[in-house]
Amino acid sequence: MSFERVEGRTGELDTQKMGDGGDPFVSEPHILMSGLEFPESPRWHDDRLWVSDWGAHEVIAVDLDGTSEVIASVESFPMCIDHLPDGRLLIVSASDRLLLRREADGSLATHADLTGLAEHAWNDIVVDGRGNAYVNNIGFEFGGEFAPGIVALVEPDGSARQVADGVAFPNGMAVTPDNSTLVVAESYAGRLTAFDIASDGSLSKRRTWADLGDGAPTASASTPRTPSGTGTFPTDAACASARVGRCSRRSSSTAAVSRACSVERTTPRCS
Numbered sequence: 251m252s253f254e255r256v257e258g259r260t261g262e263l264d265t266q267k268m269g270d271g272g273d274p275f276v277s278e279p280h281i282l283m284s285g286l287e288f289p290e291s292p293r294w295h296d297d298r299l300w301v302s303d304w305g306a307h308e309v310i311a312v313d314l315d316g317t318s319e320v321i322a323s324v325e326s327f328p329m330c331i332d333h334l335p336d337g338r339l340l341i342v343s344a345s346d347r348l349l350l351r352r353e354a355d356g357s358l359a360t361h362a363d364l365t366g367l368a369e370h371a372w373n374d375i376v377v378d379g380r381g382n383a384y385v386n387n388i389g390f391e392f393g394g395e396f397a398p399g400i401v402a403l404v405e406p407d408g409s410a411r412q413v414a415d416g417v418a419f420p421n422g423m424a425v426t427p428d429n430s431t432l433v434v435a436e437s438y439a440g441r442l443t444a445f446d447i448a449s450d451g452s453l454s455k456r457r458t459w460a461d462l463g464d465g466a467p468t469a470s471a472s473t474p475r476t477p478s479g480t481g482t483f484p485t486d487a488a489c490a491s492a493r494v495g496r497c498s499r500r501s502s503s504t505a506a507v508s509r510a511c512s513v514e515r516t517t518p519r520c521s
Contacts, residue, residue: 283312291330291374296337302329309341322352332377334406340383344371349385349404362404367412373399376423376432381406382451384413384432386420401434403451413453414445433459440464 287305294300298311304327312318326345333339339352340361347368351361361383364372368387375385382405389399401414401423418439425432425447432445432453442460445453 282314282316283310283318286310290328291332293332295333300331300333300339302331302341304329309339322356322358324350324358328371328373330374332375332383334377334383335379335381340375340377342372342375342385344373347372349375349383349410360408362408362410364402364404364410367402367410368400372402374421374423376425378425378432378447378451379427379429380451384423384425385410386417386423386434388419388421389417396438401432401453403453405451413451414456417443 282299286301286303288303289301290304291302292299295311298313300309300311300321302309307323307325307327307329308320309322309324309329309331310318311321321339322341324341324343326341326343328342328344330342330344331339334351338354341350341352341358343350347363347365348360349362349364349372350358352358364385364387368389370387370389370391372385372387375383377383382403384401384403386401387399389397396419398415399417399420400412401417401420402410403413404410414434417434417436419437421435421437423432423434430447432447434443434445436443440462441458442462444457444459446455447453
């Protein structure tokens with residue numbers, strides 16, 4: 251899989267910027283990076299696109315020239331990311347139900363322990379301008395019986411509590427620029443759901459932000475599917491192709507030679 255850069259035409263959309271001051275939003279796509287196994291959780295930060303490659307267990311940052319760097323390696327699936335206001339990276343280590351924080355020296359510390367809030371793996375994360383992190387949990391195991399999920403708040407000091415429940419497969423999330431509203435994608439309800447954010451991070455006034463139509467998944471509720479309809483995880487052929495590209499990428503990047511390309515993995519993903 252790959253990411254694409256979109257080039258612009260002079261004089262068009264000159265007031266619309268990517269993130270916090272990047273290139274204009276435009277119309278000509280170019281491959282920015284390839285060889286990714288299962289890219290998720292894209293974030294624009296510090297003039298680079300950050301992405302979590304769930305298949306390779308790597309957080310990667312790539313600039314608009316295509317120069318990439320492996321920022322962290324975490325044996326987790328899922329593994330979503332966002333940044334604190336001071337620039338430090340937060341990583342959802344779903345497998346052990348921890349929220350990790352990358353320090354300035356590159357080490358990983360536990361930002362919050364989420365084990366007491368849910369029995370299942372955690373999913374997406376978004377951080378607001380106060381340093382509050384919202385993390386969601388889908389509420390069931392992939393392939394198992396459906397159950398509604400929750401949203402948890404992790405405060406800057408690492409304390410965590412549940413702030414919403416009854417969410418039908420909580421997925422991508424966003425916070426409005428004024429820090430007043432959290433928007434959560436309910437994948438099994440076909441809608442975006444909004445909450446007001448209080449000064450202490452609590453959520454209230456739940457409402458539909460956007461109705462996206464029929465919320466029924468393409469398969470049964472107990473069998474989540476990817477947009478391609480091939481199942482939750484990538485095919486063997488896709489994995490093989492991605493491994494070739496990933497190993498090639500690592501051979502030319504000293505930052506990425508932290509693990510051998512043939513490393514064995516134990517969870518269901520590209521192996």
